Amino acid sequence: MKEKLTKALQALKHKTPLVHAITNVVTVNDCANSLLAVGASPAMCEAADEVFEFSQLAGSLYLNLGTLTKEQEMAAYLAIRGATLKGIPVILDPVACGAIPRKKATIERLGHFGRFTVIKGNLGEVKALAGLAARVRGVDSLDEGNDGLEACQSLARAYGCVVAATGKVDIVADGQRACLIENGTEMLTRITGAGCMAGALVAGFCGAYEDAFGATVAALLTMSLAGELAQETSGGELPGTFRAHLIDQLSLVDEALIEKRGRVQWL
Amino acid sequence: MKEKLTKALQALKHKTPLVHAITNVVTVNDCANSLLAVGASPAMCEAADEVFEFSQLAGSLYLNLGTLTKEQEMAAYLAIRGATLKGIPVILDPVACGAIPRKKATIERLGHFGRFTVIKGNLGEVKALAGLAARVRGVDSLDEGNDGLEACQSLARAYGCVVAATGKVDIVADGQRACLIENGTEMLTRITGAGCMAGALVAGFCGAYEDAFGATVAALLTMSLAGELAQETSGGELPGTFRAHLIDQLSLVDEALIEKRGRVQWL
């Protein structure tokens, strides 16, 4: 199964997919730099006047609802429609959908304009979308429940898509298959943007590799491995230095590292 | 008196306050990372459709007028109303209010929707708000006058709140009490965002510690101490490296450092 992951990484490096992103202002720079680091080509095209056409030219569409302005919301409807018309993968990052009702309402509306290929949230967000009780604080999940896999599978079946829930262990499920990614570091929770960068990487991999389940696992594993290495090279507990090293290490993740250090449990 | 400051820091580390921020695009990532570094939980929730409810769930509200869009302006009115209804502290960062008339008009309007707990600006901004002649260039204060304390006290009395003016020496006043913080480094003026991060930290501390005067002093001292240490560890005069080390050092400020190195003059 790991072969899928190294193939997904090869495809990403080979194809330089154009990732069309509509994302939040807090971490938009991190998303762009992490996509560039792994070899994708990010384009933050967010204007309602531009996105319907642009979304049809890209390799994938990344929709992150973090600081969704009214103009971005309109753009998101147009972009998901354009991408869906062309069969281009759409990756949804439902930031704060457990804490803010408008996020959930927007996601429901988006579903009437197109379809999601992958929904990637933290566990609290995934549970909230799946209609389960979730423990959240603002944009953070306080959830560490054992019902994560069930929530992912339930949401995956409801939307007919891949669902990924990030946390100490990342879960990826597509309604039938599932796996756990046991790499990572707590330092990824001490900077802003790790979740968004992971979502952007999912879009990058999906833009280059057809199997969305494999692409999603490869993306989250890449993020977690880069986090582990960045913690080592940055000397442990220094969030500012860690953040710069994280981008460095994202650029260095290769097939050998995935083979050697990846801890993926296929269920 | 220093005991208040260490207690404020303890409270922050203990409570992980949720800081609701409506802030400018230039430094929003820095604000989020500096809040995370000291142990707060930032949430940049800025949509007019979201903020009235969200502001009532947070530990504090940070309003920074730096690049205020029309949608953010509407959101700011809703958010200050929500926070004020629940008695949640509101921290205003009146960026460029000396140079741009609309900023001042917006601040006056905000005062009709709720109340400010702390106003934190540079000296030029504080003087402009206090109705005194101020020397500003864009977002920068050129003011180094000796009338800073008077301006702070005057503004504090006018708004019935704590006022902080940052500069070579930071001034904090609440209409009666006042103090000077003599720590800091000129390097903080050579990157963008030091003022915004300081404002965000004030919101973080106010979200965890009831005495807004003590919380504000603790926040500005934390920023200044981290700046001093970051200058030392980054080798002096390198703004890009300094910026990463500043976040590192913010995560390391502790009670012992405040006790040992803090230079606060209580007036």
Next chain:
Amino acid sequence: MKEKLTKALQALKHKTPLVHAITNVVTVNDCANSLLAVGASPAMCEAADEVFEFSQLAGSLYLNLGTLTKEQEMAAYLAIRGATLKGIPVILDPVACGAIPRKKATIERLGHFGRFTVIKGNLGEVKALAGLAARVRGVDSLDEGNDGLEACQSLARAYGCVVAATGKVDIVADGQRACLIENGTEMLTRITGAGCMAGALVAGFCGAYEDAFGATVAALLTMSLAGELAQETSGGELPGTFRAHLIDQLSLVDEALIEKRGRVQWL
């Protein structure tokens, strides 16, 4: 001729020009920090309620169309009008104008409100604006044609302004004079924002030095030299560390470095 460049740098350091920027959310922080690093004073003032007056107070106006919101678009019309009324230099960064029709339409409209002093794009953008066939992917130019100089001169004559096209070799032309800048590093393409920072620096230099041709060459050379040095000090191929060192090195570029290491070919 190099004397012009060192004089432009001297003027920048001496005058601390206020650069009024309306720019994209992805790299706005990088633009601010790079301007501060070289000694300019950035002010990101983007609200339609503010810009007409503010643009008349600044040393130069930087218009970057990267993630142009509708409100920014309105602000851009007001700002270019204000700047032009006062004879203040206007620097246009026509991001993605080859891929997105609305960008080109906006640029044409902007031309009815004021005039451009410098247009700075990548080669694909310059060719698209000049009405030539261009190879672009999203925001990236895939163009390495030999017709770059011709495209620059043609566009410079059409708009009566300086035109700069960045690439492996940067080209600057004003309809009569032209030069090539042969410094730089491929690492500048592995982070987001190098093009935007270069554009912001052009605005910084134009705000301090009257000859826009010389100011533009000095700005692009400063960027390329800082890139070369940052690649050396950051250990080669690490984009996250490179990015921090780039800001460091921007602050260190001086006249001696320009004299010694600058490779400018005057045509």
